[in-house]
Amino acid sequence: MDSDLYDILQVAPHAEPEVIESAYRRLARKYHPDVNPAADAHERMRVLNHAYEILSNPTERARYDSQREREELAYRKAPRRSAPKRKRPTPKTKTRTYARWTPPAREKKVTVQEAVGVSETLIRKALKFSRTQRTINSELLQKLLHIQYPRAVYLFATLMERGLIDEHGHWTAGANQTT
Numbered sequence: 001m002d003s004d005l006y007d008i009l010q011v012a013p014h015a016e017p018e019v020i021e022s023a024y025r026r027l028a029r030k031y032h033p034d035v036n037p038a039a040d041a042h043e044r045m046r047v048l049n050h051a052y053e054i055l056s057n058p059t060e061r062a063r064y065d066s067q068r069e070r071e072e073l074a075y076r077k078a079p080r081r082s083a084p085k086r087k088r089p090t091p092k093t094k095t096r097t098y099a100r101w102t103p104p105a106r107e108k109k110v111t112v113q114e115a116v117g118v119s120e121t122l123i124r125k126a127l128k129f130s131r132t133q134r135t136i137n138s139e140l141l142q143k144l145l146h147i148q149y150p151r152a153v154y155l156f157a158t159l160m161e162r163g164l165i166d167e168h169g170h171w172t173a174g175a176n177q178t179t
Contacts, residue, residue: 005051015066017056024052111125122147122155127164135169 006013009023027048054060125145128160129136136159152158161166167170 004068006054008047008051009055013068017058020052020055024048024056122151123158123162126155126159130164130171134171136165136171138171 006015009020009027011020011023015023031041031044031048033045034041036044038044054064064092101168122145126141127137133140136156138149138152138156141147141155142149145152145155146160156165156169162166163172
């Protein structure tokens with residue numbers, strides 16, 4: 001084979017028949033002797049027609065593909081093996097040792113309870129609002145005590161666990177006695 005028929009039609013080897021036909025028509029409009037005044041227009045059109053004739057026929061295309069595969073395998077050569085390399089003699093000098101990089105020490109991981117822990121002082125400050133506020137929630141605690149949201153949620157849960165507020169945020173009788 002002089003050149004690849006797929007390259008002549010400018011399509012991929014796995015192209016569908018519709019793609020091959022549209023590529024042929026596009027190239028025929030470009031290289032037809034009636035349109036293209038070049039001297040080699042007849043020869044280009046003859047090569048295009050030959051490529052399309054083979055690739056448009058399913059049996060001819062299968063035969064061409066198998067022949068193309070055989071030729072491609074023939075061009076591939078076995079990998080060239082070289083003689084094994086001789087090992088260099090080990091030097092009698094001392095080998096260099098490099099210092100290993102170690103990552104910097106990390107701080108101790110804190111648990112969530114330690115990170116957002118609630119001190120007794122914070123609970124006492126929250127209990128002062130039992131006189132002025134009928135109900136309380138974590139957002140209100142956050143705003144009144146100027147604390148972060150996770151700490152406010154944890155404070156609300158702590159107040160509920162101690163029985164100072166109920167699940168709706170209403171202060172209980174126990175909150176009024178401790179203040």
